[in-house]
Each structure stands twice: as C-alpha cells, then as structure tokens.
Ligand SMILES: Nc1ncnc2c1ncn2[C@@H]1O[C@H](COP(=O)(O)OP(=O)(O)OP(=O)(O)O)[C@@H](O)[C@H]1O
C-alpha cells in the first residue's frame with residue numbers, strides 16, 4: 001500500500017492548543033488512484049484532515065503516511081518535495097494577490113525548474129481546462145470569487161501531481177461549472193492521480209458514484225464502498 005499517491009491514517013488524533021479535538025482516532029486507507037469524497041458538517045474536521053496530509057499541521061498522536069512514508073517524521077528539508085507531489089485547492093483559494101493569474105498557476109512549474117516554454121505550456125493548458133486562458137494577465141482581485149476558485153484549481157492541476165486535495169473546490173461555482181470541475185478531477189484520477197475532495201454539499205456527492213468518508217465531530221463515522229466515478233462522467237453526470 002505504498003504506491004505513489006497512497007494515503008494512510010493510523011489512529012490519527014489532532015487536538016489544538018485550546019483543547020479542541022478536531023480529529024479523534026481517525027483511521028483509513030486511500031489507495032493510489034482512488035477518488036474519495038470527504039464530507040461532514042461544518043467543523044467536523046475536513047480541512048484539518050487535509051492539512052495533515054501536506055504537513056501544514058502535525059497529528060497530536062497517530063501517523064499519517066503518504067506513499068508509505070510517515071509525513072509527521074519527514075525531515076524539514078524533505079517537506080517541499082512532499083508538497084510538490086500534492087496539488088492543494090484551498091477552501092479560501094489563497095492566490096498570490098500581487099501576481100497575475102498566469103504567474104499564480106505557473107508557480108510550481110517555475111520552481112520545478114522547467115523551461116520557460118514548458119512553464120507557459122503547463123500554465124496555459126491548466127487555465128484552458130478551467131476556461132480562464134483569456135484572463136491569464138489579470139490579477140486575482142480583478143476576478144470573481146468563482147473565477148479565483150477556478151484559478152486555484154488550475155494551479156493544483158498544472159504540474160499533474162500524484163495527489164490532489166481539494167477543499168470545497170466548487171463552493172463558489174454554479175452547477176454547470178461544478179460539473180466541469182469534477183470532470184477535470186475524474187480525468188486526473190483516470191491518469192492515476194489520487195483525488196480527495198472535501199465538501200459538505202450533498203449534491204456534489206450525489207453527482208458522482210465515488211467512495212465517501214464522513215466525519216462527525218472529528219470521528220470517522222462512515223466509509224462507503226469504493227466505486228468508480230469515471231462511469232458517471234462517460235455516461236453524463238447525474239444532476
Ligand atoms: N487552528 C485551530 N485552532 C483551534 N481550533 C481549530 C483550529 N483549526 C480548526 N479548529 C477547530 O477544529 C474543528 C475542525 O475544524 P475544520 O476546519 O477542520 O472543520 P471543517 O470540517 O473543515 O469545517 P468547514 O466545513 O466549516 O470548513 C473545528 O471545531 C474548529 O473550530
């Protein structure tokens with residue numbers, strides 16, 4: 001279970017400094033190349049769970065393994081390599097305000113040291129996938145909330161990472177755009193990418209037949225069977 005893109009939680013508890021228990025002994029395995037919804041009410045622990053995968057936070061107890069490696073005990077100098085292998089769509093998009101859309105999306109290809117032509121190709125291709133290539137020169141403040149969200153999605157997809165974590169990626173989007181974004185995630189999964197999408201939107205979850213992990217007040221209360229979301233995309237997504 002240590003394939004590229006596999007994620008494993010072993011009795012993971014996350015307690016914040018104020019005593020708040022955001023995750024309580026959570027265990028699950030996501031195989032490389034799975035598509036999984038993470039759901040639960042506001043405050044259930046979804047964002048916290050994602051943050052442990054790319055080591056924005058450390059578990060209080062238990063272990064988080066990515067590709068079979070314990071991310072909590074990674075030496076600090078290895079953390080950037082972990083993060084480069086994970087495309088994250090943040091709940092609050094987190095675009096760099098002083099950089100253009102193109103620069104935001106091309107950031108990772110640039111730090112990966114790719115040629116300028118290749119950086120441009122990857123960034124423009126990712127922007128085209130979310131329908132925003134015409135806005136490449138705009139700054140985030142010049143975009144609507146939904147457009148900013150799509151730029152954040154393009155940034156996560158740009159270098160085709162083995163893992164994509166998306167936190168309420170369609171929260172600001174209308175149903176048609178949401179459908180298109182989920183299609184991009186399913187296509188990534190068909191290329192072998194592990195995709196974990198946090199959402200409390202039951203419509204999004206109903207729209208695709210995928211495995212569902214449900215958190216309730218920090219506890220994993222449901223883990224539905226694995227299913228293949230590609231069949232729904234090919235046959236037209238239910239709405
Ligand atoms: N830095 C922090 N310090 C203290 N408590 C925190 C911190 N971050 C999150 N929490 C608490 O942990 C719990 C889980 O928060 P989390 O953000 O993971 O929920 P969520 O499921 O993502 O919610 P939402 O659907 O509203 O985004 C909440 O009770 C929250 O108040």
Ligand SMILES: [Mg+2]
Pocket residue numbers: 046047048091167
């Ligand atoms: Mg959240």
